Amino acid sequence: MDSTSSEIALDYSPFLRTYKDGRVERLMGIHVVPPSLDPKTNVQSKDVIYSQEQNLPSRLFLPKNINPNQKLPVLVYYHGGGFCIESPFSPHYHNFCNKLVAEANIIIVSIDYRRAPEHHLPAAYDDSWTVLEWVASHVNGDGPDEWLNHHADLNSVFFSGDSAGGNIAHRMAMKYGEQKLSDINLVGIVLIHPYFWGKEPIGNEVKEAETRSKIEGFWYFAYPAASGSDDPWINPATDPLFGSLGCSRVLIFVAEKDFLRDRGWYYSELLKKSGWEGSVEVIEAKEENHVFHLFNPENENAKALLKSMASFINQEEKS
Structure with a gap:
């Protein structure tokens, strides 16, 4: 050998x-779980290929008991994992999407993207845009997936993700603001403990030299061609186009004990100063750590996060 x-x-x-x-x-x-009809939430799921070229699937989630032609908001979800691990088929992502669909009465498109190091960034970003084009192809009700043809309200679309997935959701909203996809209307984004960084430490990061080194190393591992920790892909503060974020509402979740907490708050501050004219809100979970809602979904803060997401998504219909 x-x-x-x-x-x-x-x-x-x-x-x-x-x-x-x-x-x-x-x-x-x-670990992965198959798509199913979840008996606890009565949410059904299935896997559909969205990129024939890369043979990449998305897992779709839909409430079971809806009218044949009822239209629902669409949430495109990007999983976390440092651009390197995890998938939409992991038990905790599958369960989270089931619960969110039941709580918010929406459709979720949870996507699988190519991961580093086999496929370095920007592969994951490219795939994440491809799925949006695929979703948009259902605008006239004649796209490749019947669930989206019959039930997707493409005038009410949201992007979300946790950790690296939050980073991706932000990047897709930036690209949408620059290029638009005329067949979908991006209303808002939900960033859960988003993975942003920067060369200069902020807040409590000054006390965490070892953690900072690991995070920077992981970024280079995922994206060797990046210009550094101040690359606009990881540090929105260096992005001259930040004010053109392509949605009108942003919700950011941070956790008190998370090493990325200060970046979430900083993102909000930057956005308010950027010239962007939408509304941004930050919700902090006390005594919690990074992506706690996935690993401890039954605690009260995790339940509150779910309800806040549902309220944010459905706010458009009530306004």
Whole structure:
């Protein structure tokens, strides 16, 4: 056996390891569950290919008991995992989407995108835009998926994601603001503990030199061609087009004990100063850590997060 097959090149435990022979061993986010009719929420799900070229699927979630032609808001969801691990088929993402669909009465398109290091960024960004084009193709009711043809209200579209997925949701809203997709109307974005960074520490980051080093290293691991920690893809403060964010409402969730907490608040402050004319709100969960809502979904803060998301999405219909 080639000795390099067991030699570790990079160890990012507890997330993943890479080996000198090129093998990638993911240590988290490797479990998957099939689509189903969830008995607890009465939400049904199925997997549909959105990119024939890359053979990439999305998992669609739809309430079971709706009228044949009832139109519902659409939430496009981008999973987290540092651009390297996890998938929409992980039990905690599957369960989270089931609960959110039941709470908000919406359709969710939870997407699988190519992950680093096999596919470095911007591959995940490219895939995340491709799925939006795929969703938009249902505008006349003759797209490739019947659920979206019959039930998607493309005048009421939202993007969301947690951690790296929050970063992606932001980037897609930026691209939408620059290029538009005339067949969908982006109302708002929901960023859950979003993965943003910067060369200069802010807030409590000054006390966390070791954590900062790991986060910066992970960014380069996912995107070797990036210009650094102040690349606009990871640091909105350096993006001269930030004020052209392509939606009118933003909701940001942060967690008190999360190492990314200050970045969420900073994003809000930057957005208010950017010339963008929409409304932005930040909700902080006390005594909680990064993506707590996925791993401890029954606690009160996780339930409150779910209700706040549902209220944010349905606000447009009530206004």
